[in-house]
Amino acid sequence: MSLAYATEKQVAIAAVRRACHLTSSVFNNLVTNETLTKGDKSPVTVGDYAAQAVISSVLWHAFPKDPIVGEEDAAELREESGSAMRDRIVALANEALAEEITLGDNVDWGIGPGQEKTTEQLLDAIDRGNYPGGRTGRMWTIDPIDGTKGFLRGEQYAVCLSLIVDAQVQLGVIGCPNLLIDPAEPELGRGVIFVAVKGHGAEQIRLSGANPTPLRIPDFAQEELSFLESVEAAHSSHSFNDRVSALLSIARRPVRMDSQAKYGCLARGEGAAYLRMPTGVGYREKIWDHAPGAVLVEEAGGIVTDSRGLPLDFGLGRTLGENFGVIAAGLGTHARVLQAVQQAGNEQENGKT
Numbered sequence: 284m285s286l287a288y289a290t291e292k293q294v295a296i297a298a299v300r301r302a303c304h305l306t307s308s309v310f311n312n313l314v315t316n317e318t319l320t321k322g323d324k325s326p327v328t329v330g331d332y333a334a335q336a337v338i339s340s341v342l343w344h345a346f347p348k349d350p351i352v353g354e355e356d357a358a359e360l361r362e363e364s365g366s367a368m369r370d371r372i373v374a375l376a377n378e379a380l381a382e383e384i385t386l387g388d389n390v391d392w393g394i395g396p397g398q399e400k401t402t403e404q405l406l407d408a409i410d411r412g413n414y415p416g417g418r419t420g421r422m423w424t425i426d427p428i429d430g431t432k433g434f435l436r437g438e439q440y441a442v443c444l445s446l447i448v449d450a451q452v453q454l455g456v457i458g459c460p461n462l463l464i465d466p467a468e469p470e471l472g473r474g475v476i477f478v479a480v481k482g483h484g485a486e487q488i489r490l491s492g493a494n495p496t497p498l499r500i501p502d503f504a505q506e507e508l509s510f511l512e513s514v515e516a517a518h519s520s521h522s523f524n525d526r527v528s529a530l531l532s533i534a535r536r537p538v539r540m541d542s543q544a545k546y547g548c549l550a551r552g553e554g555a556a557y558l559r560m561p562t563g564v565g566y567r568e569k570i571w572d573h574a575p576g577a578v579l580v581e582e583a584g585g586i587v588t589d590s591r592g593l594p595l596d597f598g599l600g601r602t603l604g605e606n607f608g609v610i611a612a613g614l615g616t617h618a619r620v621l622q623a624v625q626q627a628g629n630e631q632e633n634g635k636t
């Protein structure tokens with residue numbers, strides 16, 4: 284059976300798996316001078332840069348014409364002050380690129396022993412993520428470490444990659460090195476990759492590549508409802524979620540987790556809805572923070588919209604445009620949550636909260 288985007292899927296999994304090994308090893312050796320603070324005050328580590336370099340290199344070998352919308356750029360690394368970080372990033376990226384070939388890998392993708400790159404090639408690979416995005420054509424999104432704050436705390440983070448064609452997400456791959464393979468069987472350990480191809484379903488595989496398991500969002504009884512939300516209160520409004528939760532008479536505490544691991548957990552039934560409402564600072568959501576998660580949840584049978592009930596628009600450029608928040612939930616839950624979100628929004632506007 285021929286599967287749509289079969290090669291893209293294999294390439295994306297190979298790239299994300301190598302990047303996950305890299306970020307895990309960075310965490311295990313993390314030292315303080317390996318983190319920079321970006322212009323928007325958010326942290327970026329050698330892991331973010333090196334992982335973007337690896338994924339971008341692999342994509343360039345496999346699909347040289349495809350543009351990339353990547354979170355990071357190499358400007359600060361090209362400066363003299365960036366030289367120590369730069370050397371470490373080059374070493375990390377080359378270690379990941381030169382890892383042994385495993386099942387599903389292909390040397391044509393610039394990976395395997397002897398496939399090291401020069402510093403210049405790796406900085407250029409990072410900077411290939413500068414594509415402005417848009418309505419038409421093929422493009423990849425890379426979020427090399429999503430949830431950098433969770434990564435630095437040793438909690439959840441995700442290596443995220445998607446393929447968008449004519450503003451529709453066709454493929455999403457989310458690597459979660461710190462996520463339990465199965466919360467019901469913690470002894471199985473951690474490390475999963477979520478994969479979805481539009482029209483062909485969602486699955487979870489282990490970081491090792493083994494045990495593909497299809498994902499389907501279950502139906503939730505009222506007493507089982509709970510929200511997934513960001514750990515960081517600056518990224519989404521906790522108080523707004525509390526109000527929505529009260530309107531829906533949800534008894535369970537929200538599950539707080541960094542990164543697109545939230546979309547993965549929603550897809551496998553650990554939480555009934557992922558709610559991300561703006562904090563009112565005019566922040567625009569980035570397409571790399573939602574494209575892989577949106578296709579994953581939809582392929583697991585769920586719905587992803589903003590607070591107006593409209594689908595997220597991945598054709599506006601690097602951002603999702605004006606921020607109307609994100610509501611992701613299963614088919615049986617989404618409409619109820621959307622209605623409560625709109626009610627809470629009206630209350631807020633009328634100053635009743």
Ligand SMILES: Nc1ncnc2c1ncn2[C@@H]1O[C@H](COP(=O)(O)O)[C@@H](OP(=O)(O)O)[C@H]1O
Nearest residue numbers: 428429430431432513514515517518541542566
């Ligand atoms: N004010 C804000 N509102 C919403 N999202 C924000 C934000 N500031 C940063 N972010 C985004 O929130 C992402 C993390 O989301 P979460 O809270 O779900 O873990 C960050 O991704 P990175 O960690 O890749 O930079 C960043 O893109």
Ligand SMILES: [Mg+2]
Nearest residue numbers: 325326354431
């Ligand atoms: Mg960031």
Ligand SMILES: [Mg+2]
Nearest residue numbers: 426429430572
């Ligand atoms: Mg992110």
Ligand SMILES: [Mg+2]
Nearest residue numbers: 354426428429
């Ligand atoms: Mg990131």
